[in-house]
Amino acid sequence: MKAKVYVTREIPESGIDLLRNCCDLEVNLEERPPAKEELKKMVRGKDAILCLVTDRIDKDVIAEGAELKVIGSMSVGFEHIDVAEATRRGIYVTNTPGILTDATADFAWALIMASARRVAEADRYVRDRKWK
Known part of the structure; x- marks a missing residue:
């Protein structure tokens, strides 16, 4: 069974291709970050979320993603993610330090x-x- 992944914004096509080969993928194609309510809706039933620094992944959003296993951020920082809450729930948080x-x-x-x-x-x- 493929992991279900939500990507909050368009990312380079090479990344989308890699994810599509191994995941059931949903991508936000809007030219803006998703609103909190959109995030809460889209993380439901997902195994992972790939976000950017403009996406606030707080306790409320994490709570909606009962199946979340990974929150990946395409950013150096991770201050937009409630790491303590994710850790408490056993969710891995990744970022791209040094990139x-x-x-x-x-x-x-x-x-x-x-x-x-x-x-x-x-x-x-x-x-x-x-x-x-």
């Missing part, structure tokens, strides 16, 4: 270089048609 380390460092250097080279100021100058 943004390189991207954050790259972006920090990009901002440093943009500031040092006055990129934003130059962009405004060109867009205001002052460059000749």
Whole structure:
């Protein structure tokens, strides 16, 4: 029997394909995080939920997922999940620590270089048609 999984937002197609091969999958296709009542409804009867940092997985949501075994978050942090409640109920909580380390460092250097080279100021100058 395949695990029943709810994915709270669209994720990369490669991830969806992996999950579809081994799970009965439901994906929220809305371009917004699901409201609390939607989350509560969608976790019913699910073995797992894959969420993002924008999804508040609190005690009330967890209580609706009586069959939940795993709450996975595609985020570095997990402050949006009531980890204590999940642990109390024997539900594993996972996240993706370190996944943004390189991207954050790259972006920090990009901002440093943009500031040092006055990129934003130059962009405004060109867009205001002052460059000749």
